[in-house]
Amino acid sequence: MEDDAPVIYGLEFQARALSAQTAETDAIRFLVGTQSLKFDNQIHIIDFDDENNIINKNVLLHQAGEIWHIGASPADKAVLTTCYNKSESHCFLLSLALFSASLCTIFLLIISCDSRVVSCAAVWRMPSDWETGSHESPDDTAHNPQTLELLCHLNDSAHGNAACVLWEPMGDGKRVISLADNHALLWDLQESSTQAVVSNTATLEGKGQLKFTSGKWSPHHNCSQLATANDTAIRGWDLRTMSQIYCIENAHGQLVRDLDFNPNRQYYLASCGDDCKVKFWDVRNIQEPVKSLEEHSHWVWSVRYNHSHDQLVLTASSDSRLILSNMVSISSEPFGHLVDDEELSEGEDNHQDDKGKEPLKDSVVSTYEEHEDSVYAAEWSSADPWLFASLSYDGRLVINRVPRALKYRILL
């Protein structure tokens, strides 16, 4: 059984932000945010037609700035959050006179452009008729893309630059957390998301300039837990009291880049970082990782559990590779599904069944080398559990599938 070839889509800008459209469970749809300092940034809505292997794209303008992080509302298809950089510049004319030690007098005329780059976060709504655009000619959409409609800013001037925004998993789209410098802010979105109020905050205290780099809202425990990464540490927070509940110091040798919760095992957490490793933690015992993988040859930027089969773990790295691992031993179904032998009658099926009965070992399922630049993001589709997208810095989005052989082994 031959696997389908990957589908590649090229964006004209560099891009880091990728998200599946979480609320969409029928169509395979991804959102990509671009990074350009000179042009209007865009959000590409990538629709993948699984049967025909065709990609349909729609472009929405995001004029506020380059997108660093994108998050889709779990409740409303049209609502999303972005973290973006915007630069403000002011120019000064400075004149300086200076006497140097060598008795020469030098006059310097300096024009200083004092620009500042600020990270912001905002909630947006896609225009209701964005889908109609796709029926028009592609040239038309490229030239006249529609603009996102701003719902509200998630900015609190007191709390620094936003690194990422997290939606409440499986929630009603009313609660988000933004991580800004060393603060975690819990927002309540009101009046159909047009107003955001900070309902609670947590602050990371410590020496030096601490900064959250990444975070994840746990889908377990009634969504009352948050895990964040700063520098080499991973911290867990209780959202009810906004207090730290655990802290894995030196979780990685260097920066922790990303986290993900196991969707089925409430205490299991995956992390990745600049030491090229992917580690799996049981937060009840934080002394040692449960498992550690070192397959990548450079920093690992993203780690994602498959939403339904948590043995499948996707990792993206700046060695331009995407690796799909099968971590059976620490998954919620370590022995696979139990199969009734009676169901299988044909010889071929039996043969396959025999294969399936061999205990699966933790292994790398596949390494995807379609990218030629660092891969910063990878996401599973929310509609099809066997499909995932990865995004590299040069703007290449690759959509891949789990190899069929493995798929059937897991299913059967």
Next chain:
Amino acid sequence: MDGEADETVAVGDDCVPGRRRRVHGMLKLYYGLNEEGKAAEESESLDPCDINGPHFDPELYLNKLRRECSLAELMDQETCMVKQIRSLDSDMQTLVYENYNKFISATDTIRKMKNDFKKMEDEMDCLSANMAAITEFSASISGTLQDQHTQITKLSGVHTLLRKLQFLFELPARLNKCLELQAYAQAVSSHRRARCVLQQYSHLPSFKGIQDDCHAIMDKLAQELRQKFRDGGSSAKDLSECVELLLQLDEPAEELCDKFLSHARSRLESDLQGLEAEIRPYPSAAKDASARRSPSLADNSPKFNTLPSPTSNTDILEFIDRGCNEFVSSLCLVITSYQELFINHAQTGELVSKNIPQMANCKLHAFVDNLAARYFSLVERRIQEEKSVGDNSLLVRALDRFHRRLQAVAKLLPGSAVPNKGTEIVIRAATERVKQYLSALQSFYMDSLTDVRQALATPRLSVAGASVAGGGAHLGGPGPGRDAPNSLPELLSSLSASILNQIKSVLASVHLFTAKDITFSNKPYFKGEFCSQGVRESLVVSFIKFVCQSSRHFCESAGDKGGSTPPALLLLLSRLCLDYETSTISYILTLTDEQFLDQHHSPVTPVTTLCAEAKEAAQKLLNHYVKVQGLIISQMLRKSVETRDWVNTIEPRNVRAVMKRVVEDTTSIDVQVGLLYEEGVRKAHSSDSSKRTFSVYSSSRQQARYAASYTPSAPMDTNLLSNIHKLFSERIDIFSSVEFNKVSVMTGIIKISLKTFLECVRLRTFGRYGLQQIQVDCHYLQMYLWRFVSDENLVHFLLDEIVGSSAHRCLDPAPMEQSVIEVICERGVFHKNGRPSFKVQLAVATRGAHLIGRLFFSPPSSDDRRGM
């Protein structure tokens, strides 16, 4: 005619018996009697012309002759035949005459014999008549003498009885006398003779009295004997006599054995207690020994220090000596005398029937086993105390003596388990010793590493450190002027030399166990298993494995926390492991195999396995070294990128100090690696690499990128150029395995550093001058780093990527002129060389201006970090 004459001569020459035989033969032939004749007949029967054959046909023969022969020949034939016939006739006559003579003489003899027999018959009749008369006379004589004979017999019987009675009556007095004279043997034999009689007639009062007297006396005697036996002071002969008599007195043998043995036991126990007393004061001494153990390991004299053994008053040899001389020899004495008394002696006597030898033997075995077990436990305790790995010869000699003396017991007591147990103890001691040596080697290795680590940490004192680690003797005394990196290869050589020396000395010590003059060396264990399993596997192979394992441990433990192991040590260990792989392991194993030749060829770990393990360790260490060094440089670069405000930076006037630091560090790493690893191959590079202009990104490529960006309608074209570029350059694995040479190591480190730089740049936003600063920095790196790597294109490519990315991340991308970049970078070089120039002063001035500017206008950002 000549032929016939010849034949006659031949006939005449025949000697007489031969002739007769021949005559007989011919006759026989003629009559067909002989077997030979028969055979001949069979073979020749068919020829009718054979004159001697039975089927002779004279007609045929004559015809044949007439047909075939000439007249002369016929004449000859005729003469010959006549002659033959004539001789046959005379032979026949002679025979007939001889036979007739014999027949006549035989007839005469028979007739004479007939006459003689008749005479003899008469004489026989006369003899029988005489014999009958004699018998009659004899019968009458014995009849007359009958009465007297019976009387005499009766008298002699009475006489004997009287003499016996007299003996009985005199017995008590005699016994008393014997008792007085201490002639116990005589007394016992007398009593034995009388005992049955007295027993039989004890119903008679007089006999009863005698018996009672005798019993009383014998009891007394037995008492005395027992007393004598109990005292034991008497000589062995006395003792044996004593026992013998007691046995004859029906004293139970078992009891005697027990008594004898318990008596011996008490003596032997005192010996054992003496031995135990020597062990007893050990707890304090043991502590003492363990305290002294580590310095002895750090010391690297080819022989270990000879430590005073734990019990300071006696060393193990003395202890064993004492044990042998006191305990074992007296045990042997006991065994001999016991055997003499109860076994050998009893076998000859009538006591065999009572199974006494068997019983005695059992008792003896139990006795010996019991005592020997106690002795062995003492010896083992003592051996266990022998923890210092110092002078092994002492222990070996002690064990040898121990084993040798037990052979005596083995000879005396063939079936005993004692010698085997002794051998077991020796084997245990030997394996224990091997274990101790292994742990000693291991701790020696770890100590050496600590020393090396210290030497690395304090570069100025490295000489001292090296001499500590290397035992001084191996080092040619490095000059005091040398600085730290120079001593790295010396550290390596001294480390490996000292380890090798240590192994050799350990092997030499262990080899004592198998020396020819040691009694137990020819036991099968020491010939086979000890060599292969003991020394080769659990000592040498284990040690090599330990080295590899501990090396790997350095990689793992340092992996997460970072920096716990100095990188130089990693490098050194990696080289050490590589050396092990290439030569040392096979050398050590050859050495071992030579010294400990194993005849049985039990399966052993092959050299290749160990080599593979060592190589793997070396690879891992080197990879880790690259990673650690790369990380150190990466960290500098990352901090320098992350902490600066690149939007609001000033126009670049200088290469940032951190880049110089990077180049300096890279150079020093290069020197460090170069000390231990070969140069390695690099791809040919252009002669003017350092002068390479950055045309690729500063003009054409970058412009092309921007050009593409300005036409957003063609999404696929945007990345075309960079993609094409990447299409032709190989994918770069950043943290990949490196080869064992300098260039590869340096390539690895630089790859890691530059990739970090790239990724950090991509996370930042740059102003115009920020981009220009990056340009300057990259050019500077370009000038210096190409020479370290195997393929300079790699550096070019990564630096291109960095500048390209920063251009992309730039709000106002206005690249700097290439010529200006070059001027700035060269100025950096001057500055680095410490030659003050106008440009440097200018740089200083600019810095000052900046400071002043900041004072007045409080400019925006964290430029104070630019030092990074």
